[in-house]
Structures are given as C-alpha cells and as structure tokens.
Amino acid sequence: MPSTPSPNPSIPIPVKRLPHFEGLELPAYATDGAAGMDVLAAEDVTLAPGARHAVATGIAVAIPHGFEIQVRPRSGLALKHGITVPNTPGTIDSDYRGEVKVILINHGVEAFDVRRGDRIAQLVVAQVTKGTWLKVDELDETQRGEGGFGSTGGVVALGN
Ligand SMILES: O=c1ccn([C@H]2C[C@H](O)[C@@H](COP(=O)(O)OP(=O)(O)OP(=O)(O)O)O2)c(=O)[nH]1
Numbered sequence: 001m002p003s004t005p006s007p008n009p010s011i012p013i014p015v016k017r018l019p020h021f022e023g024l025e026l027p028a029y030a031t032d033g034a035a036g037m038d039v040l041a042a043e044d045v046t047l048a049p050g051a052r053h054a055v056a057t058g059i060a061v062a063i064p065h066g067f068e069i070q071v072r073p074r075s076g077l078a079l080k081h082g083i084t085v086p087n088t089p090g091t092i093d094s095d096y097r098g099e100v101k102v103i104l105i106n107h108g109v110e111a112f113d114v115r116r117g118d119r120i121a122q123l124v125v126a127q128v129t130k131g132t133w134l135k136v137d138e139l140d141e142t143q144r145g146e147g148g149f150g151s152t153g154g155v156v157a158l159g160n
C-alpha cells in the first residue's frame with residue numbers, strides 16, 4: 001500500500017521586497033519534496049575565475065526566533081560551472097534585517113555571467129538548538145577518544 005507522505009512542517013516568514021526586487025519572484029521550492037527554496041539574483045554580475053561576490057537577492061526577512069535560513073549552493077552550478085557558496089551553508093540569523101545576499105565564488109576556469117532572475121542558490125529553513133556550556137574537569141571516555149582527522153583510516157574501504 002503506498003504510504004501517504006506526511007506534510008512538511010512550515011512556518012510563515014515575513015519577507016520585505018526591496019525596490020530592486022521589482023519584477024522578480026520570491027524564492028520557491030522547485031518540487032514538493034525540495035529541501036530548499038531556489039533564490040534568484042537581483043543583479044547582473046560577471047564572476048571571473050577565482051572571483052567572488054555577495055549577490056543581491058532583493059529581499060529582507062524576519063525569521064521567527066528559534067529558526068535560521070541556510071544558504072546552500074546549487075549542485076548543477078557547482079558541477080557544470082564551478083560556481084559555489086564559499087561560506088556554505090551561509091547563515092541568515094533570525095535577528096538580521098538587512099538584504100539577504102548570496103556569496104558566490106567561481107572555482108571554474110571560465111568567467112561566469114550571473115543574470116538578474118537566475119536561480120543562484122537555495123535557502124533551507126532550519127530550527128536552531130542552542131547550547132549552554134556545562135563546565136567539567138573531565139569528559140567521559142569513548143572508543144574514539146582524541147583520535148580524529150583520519151584516525152580511523154584513509155580512503156580505502158574497511159575490510160580491504
Ligand atoms: O551568506 C550569507 C551569510 C550572511 N548573511 C547575512 C545574514 C547574517 O545574519 C549576517 C551575518 O552573517 P554571519 O554571522 O555569517 O557573518 P559574520 O562574519 O559573523 O558577521 P556578523 O559579525 O555581522 O555576524 O549576514 C547573508 O546575507 N548571506
């Protein structure tokens with residue numbers, strides 16, 4: 001029997017469309033199951049190889065307290081053109097009221113033209129769990145202990 005997909009939880013997010021947003025669409029989920037909303041560039045910019053730029057989106061948001069928006073790259077742009085988000089996932093704080101910008105970097109070998117209206121990245125709404133420090137003198141023992149950074153082996157599969 002096919003299972004009925006449970007609806008995604010969804011929260012309303014106040015969004016302000018800045019003057020240069022004129023004529024663009026709000027970030028939107030491309031499919032029902034998409035994790036991120038594709039966000040459009042609100043400006044034209046050419047990225048030379050190695051160059052980076054904080055690309056305008058034309059929107060400002062008031063994310064409800066306890067949530068954040070993560071700015072993630074689009075895999076198609078990364079694979080085909082080497083265009084990615086150097087600070088991925090970019091963090092939009094709930095108390096930020098400035099314009100949402102997407103930092104793009106060109107890791108490709110050719111210049112890349114971002115055109116106004118292009119879908120340049122995706123925005124993922126996520127819940128934030130805050131931590132508080134519990135000061136201790138000793139930590140519990142684990143199998144890993146202080147091993148890290150490749151301590152469990154290299155790229156060869158376990159068992160080989
Ligand atoms: O990709 C991004 C990353 C950040 N921001 C905005 C929203 C975020 O709330 C603010 C600060 O971002 P972050 O904390 O990552 O940068 P910072 O270097 O720590 O700056 P700040 O001292 O302002 O927190 O900048 C964006 O618009 N796009």
Ligand SMILES: [Mg+2]
Nearest residue numbers: 091092093096
């Ligand atoms: Mg910060």
